[in-house]
Structure formats: C-alpha cells, structure tokens
Amino acid sequence: MRALIxxxxxxxxxxxxxxxxxxFNAGRNASEFTGFSVEWYGKALANPFLITALQNSxxxxxxxxxxxxxxxxxAALGLERLGSRARAVFxxxxxxxxxxxxxxxGIATLVALVAVxxxxxxxxAAIWPGERPPxxxxxxxxxxxAHGLFTMALVTMIxxxxxxxxxxxxxxxxxxxxxxxxxxxxxxxxxxxxxxVLAGFLLAFTFSFDDFIVAFFVAGSKTTLPIYVFAxxxxxxxxxxxxxxxxVLVASLLLILIARLLMREKTRKSPAGE
Amino acid sequence: xxxxxTNDIEFRSVTKRYGAVTAVSDINLSxxxxxxxxxxxxxxxxxxxxxxxxxxxxxxxxxxxxxxGKVANGVPAYRRPVNMVFQHYALFPxxxxxxxxxxxxxxxxxxxxxxxxxxxxxxxxxxxxxxxFARRRIHEMSGGQQQRVALARALVNKPSVLLLDxxxxxxxxxxRTAMQxxxxxxxxxxxITFVLVTHDQEEALSMSDLVCVMSAGRIRQLAxxxxxxxxxxxxFVADFVGKTNRFAGTLETGGTVRLGNGAALPAARxxxxxxxxxxxxxPEAIRLSRGTAGAxxxxxxVTHRIxxxxxxxxxxxxxxxxxxxVTAERHSxxxxxxxxxxxxVAISFDPGQTHIFPA
Numbered sequence: 001m002r003a004l005i006x007x008x009x010x011x012x013x014x015x016x017x018x019x020x021x022x023x024f025n026a027g028r029n030a031s032e033f034t035g036f037s038v039e040w041y042g043k044a045l046a047n048p049f050l051i052t053a054l055q056n057s058x059x060x061x062x063x064x065x066x067x068x069x070x071x072x073x074x075a076a077l078g079l080e081r082l083g084s085r086a087r088a089v090f091x092x093x094x095x096x097x098x099x100x101x102x103x104x105x106g107i108a109t110l111v112a113l114v115a116v117x118x119x120x121x122x123x124x125a126a127i128w129p130g131e132r133p134p135x136x137x138x139x140x141x142x143x144x145x146a147h148g149l150f151t152m153a154l155v156t157m158i159x160x161x162x163x164x165x166x167x168x169x170x171x172x173x174x175x176x177x178x179x180x181x182x183x184x185x186x187x188x189x190x191x192x193x194x195x196x197v198l199a200g201f202l203l204a205f206t207f208s209f210d211d212f213i214v215a216f217f218v219a220g221s222k223t224t225l226p227i228y229v230f231a232x233x234x235x236x237x238x239x240x241x242x243x244x245x246x247x248v249l250v251a252s253l254l255l256i257l258i259a260r261l262l263m264r265e266k267t268r269k270s271p272a273g274e
Numbered sequence: 275x276x277x278x279x280t281n282d283i284e285f286r287s288v289t290k291r292y293g294a295v296t297a298v299s300d301i302n303l304s305x306x307x308x309x310x311x312x313x314x315x316x317x318x319x320x321x322x323x324x325x326x327x328x329x330x331x332x333x334x335x336x337x338x339x340x341x342x343g344k345v346a347n348g349v350p351a352y353r354r355p356v357n358m359v360f361q362h363y364a365l366f367p368x369x370x371x372x373x374x375x376x377x378x379x380x381x382x383x384x385x386x387x388x389x390x391x392x393x394x395x396x397x398x399x400x401x402x403x404x405x406x407f408a409r410r411r412i413h414e415m416s417g418g419q420q421q422r423v424a425l426a427r428a429l430v431n432k433p434s435v436l437l438l439d440x441x442x443x444x445x446x447x448x449x450r451t452a453m454q455x456x457x458x459x460x461x462x463x464x465x466i467t468f469v470l471v472t473h474d475q476e477e478a479l480s481m482s483d484l485v486c487v488m489s490a491g492r493i494r495q496l497a498x499x500x501x502x503x504x505x506x507x508x509x510f511v512a513d514f515v516g517k518t519n520r521f522a523g524t525l526e527t528g529g530t531v532r533l534g535n536g537a538a539l540p541a542a543r544x545x546x547x548x549x550x551x552x553x554x555x556x557p558e559a560i561r562l563s564r565g566t567a568g569a570x571x572x573x574x575x576v577t578h579r580i581x582x583x584x585x586x587x588x589x590x591x592x593x594x595x596x597x598x599x600v601t602a603e604r605h606s607x608x609x610x611x612x613x614x615x616x617x618x619v620a621i622s623f624d625p626g627q628t629h630i631f632p633a
Contacts, residue, residue: 173364175351177378
C-alpha cells in the first residue's frame with residue numbers, strides 16, 4: 001500500500017521536480033544534468049516574444065480577475081436574497097460552470113463569439129460613416145470575457161461561503177442604527193467579505209494566468225504565456241521552457257498560498273463569543 | 275387634527291402573511307408612551323414578526339403600524355426612530371466596543387461633532403457599566419458583556435422606542451435575573467418605551483407593565499402582569515402563563531359545576547351557557563391537609579414531592595379526577611411542614627379562585 005502511494009506521488013510530482021531541476025541545468029540537453037546555472041532564466045527574460053506573451057497574460061489575468069471579483073461578489077450578494085428554490089438552481093449552475101471541461105468552454109465561447117461578431121460586424125459597417133469600420137474580432141477582449149466568465153463562478157462560490165457565515169442580523173442591526181443600504185455595504189458587509197473577495201481574485205488570476213485550453217480557442221492572433229510555451233515546445237524542450245515553467249509555478253503557488261491564508265484567516269476569527 | 279400622540283406604538287388591524295402562511299392576523303395594539311410591554315407567546319405565535327414590523331425589517335401585508343403617531347408602513351428600518359437589541363446581539367465583529375456603540379451616532383446628518391459622539395458613547399458605556407471596555411474587541415468579551423454592549427449601542431441613540439428580541443435567552447440564569455433588574459431600572463430611569471419579545475412567562479411577568487399574550491398570530495390578552503395571571507382571558511393564557519391545573523366539568527343551570535368525580539363547585543357565571551366547561555386552578559390556590567376532612571369533597575394520595583426550599587410542589591392523585599399539581603409554602607423548618615409521598619390528603623380551595631372556561 002505504502003509503495004503504491006509513493007508511486008502515485010512520484011508519478012504526480014517527479015516530473016514537476018524535474019522541470020524545476022532542469023531549469024537550473026547548465027547544459028542544453030534536457031535529459032542530462034551537467035551543472036548548476038541560472039543562465040536560462042536570463043535567456044528567458046531577455047526573449048522579447050516571451051516578454052510580450054507574459055505581458056499579455058498578465059493584462060488578461062488582471063482584467064479578467066478584476067471583473068470576476070467585482071461581478072462574482074455582486075452575484076454572491078444577490079444570490080443570498082433569492083428564494084431557496086431559485087438559489088438551488090443557481091448553485092447548481094455555478095457548480096456546473098466550474099466543472100465544465102475547458103475544451104467545452106473554449107469551443108462554446110468561440111462558436112458564440114464568432115456568431116455574435118458575424119451578426120454585429122455587418123451592422124456596424126452599414127451604419128459606419130467613415131471609410132474603414134471597426135471590426136470586432138478575437139483578441140484581448142475575447143480571452144478576458146471567457147476567463148472572466150468562468151472564474152466569476154469561482155469567486156461567487158468563495159464569497160458566497162463567506163456571506164453564509166455572516167448572518168443577516170448584522171445587516172439588519174446596521175439598518176436599525178440608521179445606516180443606509182450603501183453605508184451598510186461599505187462599513188459592515190464589505191470589510192467582512194473582503195478577504196474572501198481577494199482570495200477569489202487571486203484564484204481567478206491564477207486560473208486565467210495558467211489557462212491554456214480556453215485561451216487557445218479564443219485568443220485569435222494574441223499569444224499568452226501558456227500558448228507561447230506550448231508553441232515553443234514544438235521546437236524541442238529547452239531549459240528555457242523549464243525556467244519559464246518554474247517561474248510560473250512559483251508565482252502561482254505563491255498566489256494560491258496567499259488566497260488560502262486569506263480564506264483561513266476569516267473563518268478562524270469570525271465566531272465571536274458563544 | 276390629532277393632538278400629541280399618547281401611544282408610541284400602534285397596530286391597526288395588522289396582518290402579515292408569508293405566502294400562504296399567516297404569521298400575524300388582524301392585530302390591534304396600543305403601547306402607551308413610556309410603557310414596558312412584553313409580547314409573550316410560544317415560538318411561532320407572531321410576536322417576533324410584530325417586533326420586526328416595528329423595527330422596519332418586515333412590512334405588514336394589511337393594516338397600519340404607527341410609530342409616535344405617524345404611519346410607518348413603507349418607511350425603511352434606517353429611517354425609524356426605534357432601535358433594537360437583537361437576540362444574538364448582532365454586534366459588528368470587526369469594530370471594537372466604542373465603534374459599535376458610536377455606529378448609530380455616526381450616521382446622523384448633519385454630523386455630530388466628534389467630541390459629542392465621544393461624550394455620549396462614554397455615557398452609554400457608563401450606563402451599562404462597561405466604562406474602560408471601549409477598546410475591547412467583541413470576541414474578547416463574555417456573553418453578558420456583549421449583551422450590555424448591544425444595549426448601549428441601541429440606547430446611545432436615545433430612541434423613542436427600544437425593541438428587545440429575546441435579549442436574555444442566551445444568558446445563564448443568574449446573569450438573566452441580574453439583567454432583568456438592570457433592564458427594568460434603565461427603563462424607569464430613561465422613560466423610553468420598551469417592547470420586549472419573550473417566550474419566558476416569568477421574564478414577561480417580572481419586568482413589564484403590560485403583557486400581551488399571543489398565540490397563532492393573534493392577541494389572546496393584553497393586560498397588566500397581575501391581571502394576566504389572576505384573571506386569564508382564556509384557557510390558553512391560563513395554561514401558558516404560570517402553572518395551571520385543569521379538569522373537565524359540566525356547568526349546570528343554577529350555577530354549579532359538576533366535576534368528573536361528582537363533586538360540585540359553586541360557579542356564578544351567568545355569561546356561560548350550561549354545558550361542558552374546563553375548570554382551571556392555580557397550584558398555589560390549593561391547600562393540603564393530612565388525613566380526611568369532613569367538609570371537603572376532594573381527597574387523594576400524594577405521588578411525588580419536589581422540594582423547592584421555601585415551598586414544595588406536590589403531585590396528588592385525586593380520587594376520581596386525576597393528577598393535581600399543588601404548591602405549598604412552608605411556614606417553618608420542620609419535617610411536619612412537608613407531606614410525604616404515599617400519604618392521604620384532603621384538598622381544599624376557595625371556589626372563587628377557580629377560572630371556568632367553555633370547553
């Protein structure tokens with residue numbers, strides 16, 4: 001039994017460990033460790049294509065995670081006021097949004113966007129007074145929309161769990177003490193759900209930053225970091241790819257760690273008295 | 275035009291429905307200025323719904339709720355001159371005691387000067403004996419202290435009405451008794467109308483000037499504590515408020531009630547039609563004497579005794595009638611003052627102490 005467990009963990013984590021190890025390889029060969037070096041990190045960071053892809057990924061992750069955090073929180077707040085039956089339906093839809101495979105989301109989003117663009121672009125062209133009407137197309141916008149939508153479900157789940165522990169009575173107490181709904185939200189609700197909103201934001205950011213599948217479908221001509229890495233492997237696995245992967249790994253782990261800490265912090269503190 | 279209102283709270287034919295469920299049904303209620311009113315009833319009787327309609331957390335489906343003479347229907351909670359002490363206190367966990375108490379004052383427009391807020395918060399904390407606790411976090415305080423913070427947070431606003439939703443339910447018995455006295459003193463000193471919701475009849479009787487007994491969304495009786503206890507309006511009130519013995523009987527023409535064992539009680543009740551009735555009798559209105567006594571018609575055997583210190587509670591199996599609960603004060607510290615289980619006793623009471631209700 002123990003041997004089996006060891007084997008499973010080895011299978012899961014050994015490749016990742018190897019990637020990290022070989023990112024520090026002095027030689028060019030990906031199967032033979034010839035000495036310690038950080039030169040590939042330097043090479044990776046000097047690669048203009050890589051930097052552009054990284055910038056794209058960061059912009060997309062930042063914007064989509066921000067949208068997901070804002071709208072996900074709004075959805076969580078709104079869902080709390082629904083009747084129990086409607087809420088059950090939306091809870092199911094949320095869970096579905098999270099478990100639907102990326103391929104399906106990717107294809108569905110692509111098909112939907114192409115259909116919408118196909119309908120809207122001629123309409124714009126018809127009413128556009130100038131020579132060259134703007135064309136809606138795949139790019140930043142489409143990746144941000146796709147990422148924002150499926151990570152929004154994630155934020156909603158996390159914030160909803162936090163709201164459930166809040167109880168309605170502190171909201172009522174605030175209203176009872178003459179606070180308008182806006183003040184109640186700003187001074188009472190928001191400070192208490194903020195850690196979960198931030199946690200949701202960080203997870204959404206990581207999801208978007210790491211996502212290859214959905215982005216691959218809707219990216220158009222834009223290259224995100226995972227797409228760049230995928231494309232560069234076709235030219236062979238170089239220690240440069242390993243270095244990029246290691247940097248992404250460390251950054252993602254860090255963000256997820258912070259998110260976990262934010263979520264734990266609040267659940268530990270909240271039950272006052274009793 | 276109407277003169278200055280004498281009622282702080284008024285319900286005019288108020289009904290509240292949730293879908294098909296009627297929580298409160300056609301309630302009329304007036305709470306005079308400066309009164310301490312207890313809404314008393316079992317859970318689900320609509321007392322909390324009534325309180326929440328005063329607070330503005332629920333709106334009546336029909337009828338009007340008036341606060342200080344003005345119709346409050348549709349006025350949101352944050353524009354009502356009432357404050358509430360919530361059952362679980364509902365303190366803001368991310369604020370310290372001072373910010374909790376100052377919260378209501380900070381919402382006022384035009385803004386109060388900071389010094390004024392600080393002074394009034396200090397006064398409120400002093401009033402609930404929490405001076406020196408201003409910087410404490412809520413989770414660092416005991417249940418009793420949190421309760422007093424909640425009280426200060428409401429009273430600091432000098433509301434015209436203070437609403438209390440089962441405020442003492444979460445406290446242990448000793449603390450509860452202390453808080454009952456504190457609340458009563460505060461209410462008298464401040465002259466603010468208090469509306470208390472409770473399912474604890476002892477709490478309602480001991481603290482309030484007026485008790486409103488409710489059941490199934492309706493008011494069964496609205497009267498002083500003494501009147502509710504001594505002259506319950508119906509069988510429900512008699513049963514719910516205090517302990518009551520009840521037995522079935524038949525009201526005969528000529529003003530006697532014939533009990534199940536054939537005994538007759540004089541009952542001058544011209545307002546009741548002859549027929550089946552229920553007779554209610556308080557345990558403390560019954561006297562026990564050892565052995566058999568000629569004049570009394572009720573006799574029985576003591577089955578249980580609960581020793582209470584200053585009194586004892588007996589369960590007596592009355593011949594032909596069933597079990598009867600009797601509370602007997604002790605007058606001396608001798609065994610002689612207590613009847614032992616198994617002893618035969620004669621039972622006597624003043625027929626005027628009985629309450630007769632249509633069955």
